Amino acid sequence: MHSFLKKLTTRLTHLCAASLACSSIGLASDWNQFRGPNGSGIATDSHPPVYIDAQKPAWKTNIPDGHSSPIIADHLILVTFQSDNKLGTLALNSQNGNIEWQKDADISKLEKVHAANTLASSTPVSDSKHIYVYFGSFGLFCYDLEGSLIWKKAISPPQTLYGISTSPILFEKSLSLVLDDDRNLPDSQLSRSRVVAY
Numbered sequence: 001m002h003s004f005l006k007k008l009t010t011r012l013t014h015l016c017a018a019s020l021a022c023s024s025i026g027l028a029s030d031w032n033q034f035r036g037p038n039g040s041g042i043a044t045d046s047h048p049p050v051y052i053d054a055q056k057p058a059w060k061t062n063i064p065d066g067h068s069s070p071i072i073a074d075h076l077i078l079v080t081f082q083s084d085n086k087l088g089t090l091a092l093n094s095q096n097g098n099i100e101w102q103k104d105a106d107i108s109k110l111e112k113v114h115a116a117n118t119l120a121s122s123t124p125v126s127d128s129k130h131i132y133v134y135f136g137s138f139g140l141f142c143y144d145l146e147g148s149l150i151w152k153k154a155i156s157p158p159q160t161l162y163g164i165s166t167s168p169i170l171f172e173k174s175l176s177l178v179l180d181d182d183r184n185l186p187d188s189q190l191s192r193s194r195v196v197a198y
Contacts, residue, residue: 031072034123034167059097063090066120067165073126074145076100080120080133085110087119087135091147101147107138113164121165125175132175136164140175155179 035041064081071078077092088104113119113136122134130150131143139154155177169176 030074030126030128032128033071033125033169034069039169061092061097061099063092063099064088065118067118068120068167069123071124071126073128073131076145078124078126078131080122080124080135082110082118082120087138089124089131089133089141089143089147091131091145103141103143103147103149105133105135105138105141106152107135111137117165119164123167125168125170127170132168132170134164134166134168134177140168140177 031037031043033039036043063079064083064086066079066081068080072094075094077094079090079092081088081090085107086104087107087110088102090102091100092098093100110119119135119138124131124133126132129144131145133141133143134155135141137155139152141152142150144150166178
């Protein structure tokens with residue numbers, strides 16, 4: 001990843017973590033997926049602060065690089081990361097920023113993605129009992145809130161120019177992923193894009 005993007009991602013992550021810590025006091029429910037509980041990006045049951053003083057964060061914790069958005073499940077802030085040849089999931093205490101646990105995905109070799117992307121672009125999702133994370137060809141991983149691996153499932157990824165960035169979605173008892181493939185041509189009779197549910 002380009003040096004500029006790494007620095008920007010790290011800085012944004014720090015800012016986001018500090019902002020979440022400050023606003024989590026006003027959060028009445030979990031922010032369990034990309035863009036929140038209903039996908040709108042609006043927290044209808046809370047009143048986050050309008051202004052946060054960047055010079056006085058509630059806490060600040062250095063974390064590895066990644067492009068996923070953080071989520072909140074119970075008292076945890078959860079985010080995925082890519083560091084050197086590691087992919088993983090990080091859980092931070094939302095009140096003090098302490099790292100509660102870190103779980104590295106069991107991988108042998110990182111696949112190539114566009115220089116502007118990472119393999120840690122998919123935002124986790126939680127049902128308040130489990131956390132689900134997606135790392136492209138390394139698949140879906142399910143952890144409990146204490147960080148124990150419950151299951152993992154390999155998934156054949158689509159071919160894309162930039163690499164995977166889709167985030168898993170929970171609906172009732174189904175966990176779904178949209179896998180959009182660049183090989184779909186307008187005149188193609190065969191669609192390689194798909195939605196998978198578990």
